[in-house]
Amino acid sequence: MSTAVEPSISLLGLEAWAERPAGPGWLRELKALALESHRALGIPTTKHEEWKYTPLRGLTERRWTPGEPGPAVFQQELPRHEPNSVRVVLVNGRFDRNLSESGTPSPVTGEGAGGGGLTAKSLRDALTEDEALVRPWLGQVRPRTTQAVGREIKPDSHTFAELNTVVFEDGLFLRLQGEIAPLVEIVHVSTGEGQAFAPRVLILAEEGSRARIVETYVSDGTGPTFILPVTEVIVKEGAHLEHVRVQDESPESFHIANWQTHQAPRSEYHSYNVCYGAALARVDQGIWLDGEDTVTRLDGVVCASGDQHIDNHTRLDHAFPNGNSFEIYKQVVDDRATVVFNGKIFVHQDAQKTDAKQTNQALLLSPTATIDSKPQLEIFADDVKCTHGATVGQLEDLPLFYMRSRGVPKQQAEAVLVYAFAAEVLELITHEGVRQSLEKRLYEKLGVDLT
Amino acid sequence: MLQIHDLHAQVADDRREILKGLSLTVQAGEVHAVMGPNGSGKSTLANVVAGRETYEVTRGDILLDGESLLESEPDERAHRGVFMAFQYPVEIPxxxxxxxxxxxxNARLKAEGKEEMDAMSFLKHIRAKVQLLGLSNDMLSRSVNEGFSGGEKKRNEIFQMAVLEPRLCVLDETDSGLDIDALQTVANGVNALRSPDRAFIVVTHYQRLLNFIVPDFVHVLMDGRIVKSGGKELALELEDKGYGWIEAEVGATA
Incomplete structure (x- = not known):
């Protein structure tokens, strides 16, 4: 690897990061390629189409240092959505054995009932111990280029994902086999003012497996942190995975994430992107449908207030026939907050009989709140059903008056209506514990105690 | 209980005056029917009492137990015992x-300085009301009015009234859009809730609801004012002769 200071990395003050040791040879090659890409892409400005509405000044104005290991013990309780879950914890991007459920040096395994098998371990260990499983997928879960009616459908570039590949040292390797009965919780905790973290998560849902996972990001509020996580998910043939992602970091945090999923034939992937926290948050979610008869959900709930800026870019590639996809984004924007949504759906030339539905709705609660919404459907097959709809609105007077005329105070009535708006997505989450805890957080965020 | 005195009200948006000096006194235990042709201001009256912000009161006052309602927010009015059954109940998915x-x-109990009801005692309370009105339990778990038929929506209004136990009930054209069976169910519900310390204002265009909810007084509202009051027989007369003869009568005395 080059020891020269990379301009984009130095822009973030992270020179030292690029010089850290890199692990096995194949990984060093991967990192070298990622560095080249990242160097070419740099840190985007609003001149870049994909970053038009999300200026990164707040991020680049600060000096960041590569993340240090966090404390062994936390004062505050770490998030848990369900008492009987299997929980693994990553502190400052590093897998924490002591805070993770088994508490033993061996990987967390065999917790699943019904013959299911669960492996959750440090990615750093898995790089060597499970090379055969990890190497084919790490950094490879992404769309490819295909040809369609005289043009090329290209994957998007993700400069921060490349940066994660360059600098990540650890993270989580999660392997799901058979039916996993308990909820699997992945908790990312960030702490340490001015530090940057790059956790890497690789989730392998093996053939025919069934599981529900929730991945939660929190920071402890002791000062700004910057996390640039990458999560890669492989849903193999016939597997069924529900994946809830919760970003609930403290209001001065920076969060720029990349989340890529690969779906094999006859697989189902139900994903929910819940965004409550951070000063600046950007999630790029991509799903590549690599086989026939797939079912996909990519839904989102965004609740932004104060000066928050929350940006979600989703991209779904229907590359094979008979794929069904559903996407609903519900976005609540208050105060001076800004929310950005860009939803791309590519239906490739071979993807006949695709059925894709996209809806995104925003509720503006203040005159200074902003929403930028861009559905983007590109269809190269002729026998498909694709619909999309985007609406932006305010709370309606009549339901508000109706509730108040029954005695519900104004603030509570507003919160209930906002909640009902967002709940349409939260209600789709099948795990009751997760759904209830997310509903409770939403109420807290709306400032109303409705217990 | 309720005194409306020389009430003038206009639509806030375009300042069109709808109520032009309406006065009405209602005592506890009484049922008053307010009838009148379309556009006379019946629904405006109901909405102004409930505190709908699309209307502005420009003159006069509404007193509940001797104290003005006008400065109270809609939710505060509800806490003071006012309830309006909507002509078009709102769906809240x-x-x-x-x-x-x-x-x-619970918001009302809190406003009264009383202890809030826990989930168990609340469930008991509403089950009793479901029984009283002869409704089905599945109404409870459904979203407010979502996908309800016209009749179900009106029944739900009466159900809410039964649960909240208001002192002043204003029914805004509760009979509109109901077939005769649904009308009877709704009327039975209202009759079950009649009591010496509760008053009703029944706003309606047609007399037929008053066959089932028999009023103590009938008032005719025209062009924003009550132009004639009488007993229940006045409603029958209106049914028989329409509103024209009153218009003529009012015209003659004016």
Whole structure:
């Protein structure tokens, strides 16, 4: 690897990061390629189409240092959505054995009932111990280029994902086999003012497996942190995975994430992107449908207030026939907050009989709140059903008056209506514990105690 | 209980005056029917009492137990015992009837400085009302009015009234859009709630509801004012002769 200071990395003050040791040879090659890409892409400005509405000044104005290991013990309780879950914890991007459920040096395994098998371990260990499983997928879960009616459908570039590949040292390797009965919780905790973290998560849902996972990001509020996580998910043939992602970091945090999923034939992937926290948050979610008869959900709930800026870019590639996809984004924007949504759906030339539905709705609660919404459907097959709809609105007077005329105070009535708006997505989450805890957080965020 | 005195009200948006000096006194235990042709201001009266912000009161006053309602927010009016059954009940997807009513009832208890009802005693309370009105339990878990038929929506209004136990009930054209069976169910509900310390104002265009909810007084509203008052026989006369003869009578005395 080059020891020269990379301009984009130095822009973030992270020179030292690029010089850290890199692990096995194949990984060093991967990192070298990622560095080249990242160097070419740099840190985007609003001149870049994909970053038009999300200026990164707040991020680049600060000096960041590569993340240090966090404390062994936390004062505050770490998030848990369900008492009987299997929980693994990553502190400052590093897998924490002591805070993770088994508490033993061996990987967390065999917790699943019904013959299911669960492996959750440090990615750093898995790089060597499970090379055969990890190497084919790490950094490879992404769309490819295909040809369609005289043009090329290209994957998007993700400069921060490349940066994660360059600098990540650890993270989580999660392997799901058979039916996993308990909820699997992945908790990312960030702490340490001015530090940057790059956790890497690789989730392998093996053939025919069934599981529900929730991945939660929190920071402890002791000062700004910057996390640039990458999560890669492989849903193999016939597997069924529900994946809830919760970003609930403290209001001065920076969060720029990349989340890529690969779906094999006859697989189902139900994903929910819940965004409550951070000063600046950007999630790029991509799903590549690599086989026939797939079912996909990519839904989102965004609740932004104060000066928050929350940006979600989703991209779904229907590359094979008979794929069904559903996407609903519900976005609540208050105060001076800004929310950005860009939803791309590519239906490739071979993807006949695709059925894709996209809806995104925003509720503006203040005159200074902003929403930028861009559905983007590109269809190269002729026998498909694709619909999309985007609406932006305010709370309606009549339901508000109706509730108040029954005695519900104004603030509570507003919160209930906002909640009902967002709940349409939260209600789709099948795990009751997760759904209830997310509903409770939403109420807290709306400032109303409705217990 | 209720005194409306020389009430003038206009539409806030375009300042069109609808109520032009309306006066009405209602005592506890009484049922007053307010009838009148379309556009006479019947619904405006109901909405102004409930505190709808699309109307502005420009003159006069509404007193409940001797104290003005006009400065109170809609929710505060509800806490003071005012209830309006809507002509077009509003659908609120994602909010269950049970949750909605518990929030409403507890807000009032809180405003009265009383202890809020826990989930168990609340459930007991509403089950009793479901029984009293002969409704089905599945109404409780459904979202407020979502996908309800016209009749179900009106029944739900009466159900809410039964649960919240208001002192002044204003029924805004509750009979509109109902077939005769649904009308009877709704009327039976109202009759079950009649009591010496509760008053009703029944706003209606047609007399037929008054066959089932028999009023103590009937008032005719025309062009924003009550132009004639009488007993229940006045409603029959209106049914028989229409509103024209009153118009003529008012015209003659004016």
């Amino acid at each position: 994602g909010v269950s009837n049970t949750y909605f009513l518990r929030a409403a009832l």
